[in-house]
Amino acid sequence: EPAARAADGASAERNAEPSGKATATARPTATPAVPPADRPSAEPTAQPAPSAEPAPSAEPASTFVPLRGTDVPPPPAEAERTRQQPMPPLPPLDLLAELTNTPPPPETPVRTAVRRVKIWTPLVLLLLIVFAVVQALRPLPAPELALSGDPTYTFEGGKLDLPWPDEGQGGAEVEGVGTIGMYGEQKPAPIASVAKAMTAYVILKEHPISGDEVGPKITVDKQAGEESNRPDESTAPIEEGQQFTQKQMLQLLMIPSGNNAARLLARWDATSEEAFVEKMNAAAKDLGMTNTTYTDPSGLEASTVSTAADQLKLGKAVMQNDVFREIVNTPQIKIPGVEPMIYNNNRILLEPGVSGIKTGSSTPAGGNLLWTADTIIDGESRRIIGAVMGAQQGATLDDKLQLSIDNSLKVIRAAQEGVTSAAVVKKGEVVGYVDDGLGGRTPVVAAKDLKAVGWAGLDVRLKLGVVAGRQVPHAAGAGTVVGELTIGSGSGEVSTPVALQKDLAEPGFGAKLTRIG
Structure with missing residues (x-):
């Protein structure tokens, strides 16, 4: 019994004292533990009975006392901060104050402005440096040539007046220069055998020959042979079965104005006359002959109509073929197998400079002539093309023609006398400049005299440009040819080289730096 009381006393002592120690040992915390004496016990503790025997030492029990579930202290009200949280960046002055334990100076407008200058000045300087480098390294714009004076030159004198007839319509122009003049209403009208110029144009386009070439042989069919004796139209004296070269058939078409030769060539080329007429109209469209309609290859039909302006377009195109030029400039010819001598209806071919092209006459058309003539300007031949249509004042068709x-x-005579030349530009004259695209201009001069072909009152345009296949350099020495000055077009075009009057240099750094765009 004394031993039992001693055990109960030791148990009571363990239950009453070590709870505070166990709490401190098991979970250290910044919150001070409540002393066991101030915390009411969950259940009453029995007081040990007095004993005669000394109580066993409690020291060993204080080393480790297991906690009961009811003795576990409650968790702290707020979790302990165990990791460092990221902090917002501080301004430079605040950060310095934090590091030196010196409070930041008070903010003032001046201090704020100084701080902003210190921050932005390096950035601005960096941007300026990058901008300057980019501007300096950008590709330079391509230099261009430009006229420095008036792009138009007007020939002296009043205005060239040509002696146009008072009926019908017509016009004339200098090839490669421009129109001398037009007269009458440019209204579609029958053109009679002038239509054969388009027939020849299509044949030479489909079966080109030049120089000494004569082309393939063409056999006269039955229809062409029978048509050779028609009294009511102009024909070529050919017979069925005969063979003629393409060049000979063109001679029979253009010189005696054989209608049967026109129809034979149409059938030879396109199988039928109708199919050939379609080719004629297609060719007219390609040449820009907007007021022209062909309904037959010979022009006999009154429904084949055109204007003088359209015929000038055809005349310029067909006269580019040397075989055609030779044929239409032939006053008379003897073709083997054809009797007798064949004479051209264009009776002015023997006049100086007259060289074609085609006559045409019929009751609805009157007398028509599509012609060409040459004039010598500065030692060079210039071609004049003209048309006079609708002569009706004669008593017979021959009279009208x-x-x-x-x-x-x-x-023709007035045009030959009126067409002349003029010195538009003289050697060494400043005619333009090289524009480097950044404000720099270097003058250029004509390398030789430039004469233009024209007539009194004519305005001609000057064009300054680079030579085909070349470019204006960015830098070159004085005297370097960089382009050409041109007047006219086609066969009438004349030009002179242009050279630098002084050295051409690349744009400087300042020009590169300030360029826009």
């Missing part, structure tokens, strides 16, 4: 021929000759 002759009237159109005579009227044409008057116009």
Whole structure:
């Protein structure tokens, strides 16, 4: 019994004292533990009975006392901060104050401005440096040539007046230069055998020959042989079964104005006359002959109509073929197998400079002539193309045709005398400049005299540009040819080289730096 009381006393002592120690040992915390004496016990503790025997030492029990579930202290109200949280960046002055334990100076407008200058000045300087480098390394714009003076030159004198007839319509122009003049209403009208110029154009386009070439042989069919004796139209004296070269057939078409030769060539080329007429109209469209309609290859039909302006376009195109030029400039010819001698209806071919192209006459058309003539300007031949259509004042068709021929000759003579040349630019004259694209301009001068072909009152345009396949350099020495000055076009074009008057240098750094765009 004394031993039992001693055990109960030791148990009571363990329950009453070590709870505070166990709490401190098991979970250290910044919150002070409540002393066991101030915390009411969950259940009453029995007081040990007095004993005669000394109580066993409690020291060993204080080393480790297991906690009961009811003795576990409650968790702290707020979790302990165990990791460092990221802090917002501090301004430079605040950070310095934090590091030196010196409070930041008070903010003032001046201090704020100084701080902003210190922050932004390096950035601005860096941007300026990058901008300057980019501007300096950008590719330079391509230099261009530009005229420095008036792009138009006007020939001296009043205005060239040509002796146009008072009926019908017509016009004339200098090839490669421009139109001398037009007269009458440019309204579609029958053109009669002038249509054969388009027939020849299509044949030479589909079967080109030049120089000494004569082309393939063409056999005269039955229809062409029978048509050779028609009294009501102009024909070529050919017979069925005969063979003629392409060049000979073109001669029979253009010189005696054989309608049967026109129809034979149409069938030879396109199988049928209708198919060939479609080719004629297609060719007219390609040449820009907007007021022209072909309905037959010979022009016999009154429904084949055109204007003088359209015929000038055809005349310029067909006269580019040397075989055609030779044929239409032939006053008379003897073709083997054809009797007798064949004479050209264009009776002014023997006049100086007259060289074609085609006559045409019929009751609805009157007398017509599409012609060309040459004039010598500065030692070079210049071609004049003209048309006189609708002569009706003669008593017979021959009279009407002759009237159109005579009227044409008057116009030809006036044009030959009126067309001249003028010195538009002299050697060494400043005509333009090289524009480097950044404000720099270097003058250029004509390398030789430049003469233009024209007539009184004519305005001609000057064009300054680079030579085909070349470019204006960014830098070159004085005297370097960099382009050419041109007047006219086509066969009438004349030009002179242009050279630098002084050294051409690349744009400087300042120009590169300030360039925009």
